[in-house]
Amino acid sequence: MLSIRGFKILCVLGAVLALLISSSDATPGSAVKGVDGVDPCFRCFAPPMCPDCKPGTTCVIIPASCYSCGSGFCKEDPKKCTPCTSCLIAPRCPRCAEDEECVIVPKQCHDCGYGFCMKRAPRPPPPLLPIECDKPCDPSSDPSCPP
Numbered sequence: 804m805l806s807i808r809g810f811k812i813l814c815v816l817g818a819v820l821a822l823l824i825s826s827s828d829a830t831p832g833s834a835v836k837g838v839d840g841v842d843p844c845f846r847c848f849a850p851p852m853c854p855d856c857k858p859g860t861t862c863v864i865i866p867a868s869c870y871s872c873g874s875g876f877c878k879e880d881p882k883k884c885t886p887c888t889s890c891l892i893a894p895r896c897p898r899c900a901e902d903e904e905c906v907i908v909p910k911q912c913h914d915c916g917y918g919f920c921m922k923r924a925p926r927p928p929p930p931l932l933p934i935e936c937d938k939p940c941d942p943s944s945d946p947s948c949p950p
Contacts, residue, residue, distance in 0.1 A: 843869070844869035844870070845867075845869065845870060845871065845872055847867050847872035847873070849872075850867065850873070851864050851865060851866065851867060851872065851873030851874050851875050852864075852875050853875035853876065853877060854875070854876070854877060856877035857877065859879065859880055860877040860878060860879050860880055861877070861878055861879075861880045862875055862876075862877060862878075863875065863876055863877070863878045890910060890915035890916075893916070894907050894908065894909070894910070894915065894916035894917050894918045895907075895918050896918035896919065896920060897918070897919075897920060899920035900920065902922060902923055903920040903921060903922055903923060904920070904921060904923050905918055905919075905920060905921075906918065906919055906920070906921050
């Protein structure tokens with residue numbers, strides 16, 4: 804058997820339910836009515852919200868519509884990156900051979916950097932410059948002069 808207190812609670816819940824059914828539709832400002840005059844839109848009791856997003860992620864909210872109450876989710880932010888947290892030393896090269904040189908790739912968002920040895924480019928020989936004499940050369944007195 805239902806007590807008086809239980810009956811009062813049921814009456815209050817029924818009144819709240821009747822109020823919700825007769826209130827405006829889920830999307831403010833729209834006046835969509837079904838064929839029989841009943842609003843076909845969903846009733847959303849809370850706006851869409853995001854969960855707690857981690858650093859480096861962004862909250863994306865899909866707004867509510869007549870057929871959905873919307874939702875929220877976390878999406879990785881491509882413009883943000885987290886720095887390397889486990890980089891204890893700077894990148895170094897192994898011992899390189901005499902004909903090699905060290906190339907350091909600096910720390911980036913996704914790694915701590917590294918070093919490697921690369922063959923040196925051959926150096927071009929120095930250009931040959933013409934020898935100019937201050938005095939005219941006399942082949943009879945100087946054997947190094949061209950004839």
